[in-house]
Amino acid sequence: GAGVSQSPRYKVAKRGQDVALRCDPISGHVSLFWYQQALGQGPEFLTYFQNEAQLDKSGLPSDRFFAERPEGSVSTLKIQRTQQEDSAVYLCASSLVGASYNEQFFGPGTRLTVL
Amino acid sequence: AQKITQTQPGMFVQEKEAVTLDCTYDTSDQSYGLFWYKQPSSGEMIFLIYQGSYDEQNATEGRYSLNFQKARKSANLVISASQLGDSAMYFCAMREGEGYQKVTFGTGTKLQVIP
Numbered sequence: 001g002a003g004v005s006q007s008p009r010y011k012v013a014k015r016g017q018d019v020a021l022r023c024d025p026i027s028g029h030v031s032l033f034w035y036q037q038a039l040g041q042g043p044e045f046l047t048y049f050q051n052e053a054q055l056d057k058s059g060l061p062s063d064r065f066f067a068e069r070p071e072g073s074v075s076t077l078k079i080q081r082t083q084q085e086d087s088a089v090y091l092c093a094s095s096l097v098g099a100s101y102n103e104q105f106f107g108p109g110t111r112l113t114v115l
Numbered sequence: 116a117q118k119i120t121q122t123q124p125g126m127f128v129q130e131k132e133a134v135t136l137d138c139t140y141d142t143s144d145q146s147y148g149l150f151w152y153k154q155p156s157s158g159e160m161i162f163l164i165y166q167g168s169y170d171e172q173n174a175t176e177g178r179y180s181l182n183f184q185k186a187r188k189s190a191n192l193v194i195s196a197s198q199l200g201d202s203a204m205y206f207c208a209m210r211e212g213e214g215y216q217k218v219t220f221g222t223g224t225k226l227q228v229i230p
Contacts, residue, residue: 033217033218035220040222041223042119042206042220042221042223043206045217056217091160104218106160108157108158109158109159111158
């Protein structure tokens with residue numbers, strides 16, 4: 001596809017359930033980012049991959065959050081034992097390494113609602 | 116301290132008029148990059164414009180220009196000839212350091228264009 005895609009677009013989970021959010025970056029993009037955007041706020045960095053290597057996971061809010069990108073393309077963000085405070089839009093972005101300013105291209109996001 | 120500060124939660128502008136959205140930043144790095152993104156109600160983040168810390172000229176992209184005042188650590192976005200489709204949230208963001216791509220976003224400004 002031409003852009004970053006994310007699935008599902010909407011996810012409703014009961015508190016305590018595990019969820020998995022998928023991101024398909026733009027083909028050839030080495031860098032991949034996950035952000036969490038709470039209602040009325042700017043995106044907050046969660047984690048960063050370069051190819052399959054997770055170079056920065058400093059933004060993950062707890063050990064319930066786990067991200068992987070095993071083949072350096074598709075990435076999955078997993079949230080275990082979801083809590084109400086996990087309700088947010090989860091944005092994925094990808095970029096080319098070596099681009100002059102490393103513009104990040106964002107997907108449409110997954111809106112997670114935890115009941 | 117906030118790395119990116121956007122002091123205007125909401126702005127109104129008359130169609131065809133120009134509008135300035137404020138952004139100040141805080142960094143001790145000499146090398147950094149500043150971005151503006153637009154987020155319409157659909158949720159997708161759309162890249163608008165980029166300014167590198169070493170760029171001597173203000174960045175321009177069509178109707179968008181970035182008023183970069185390095186000494187004041189200010190990176191205001193100017194939108195000329197506003198259109199109804201410009202109504203959206205606007206986020207200022209910063210990447211610090213060389214090679215590293217983590218981006219920090221501000222809290223955003225909601226712009227509404229009035230016919």
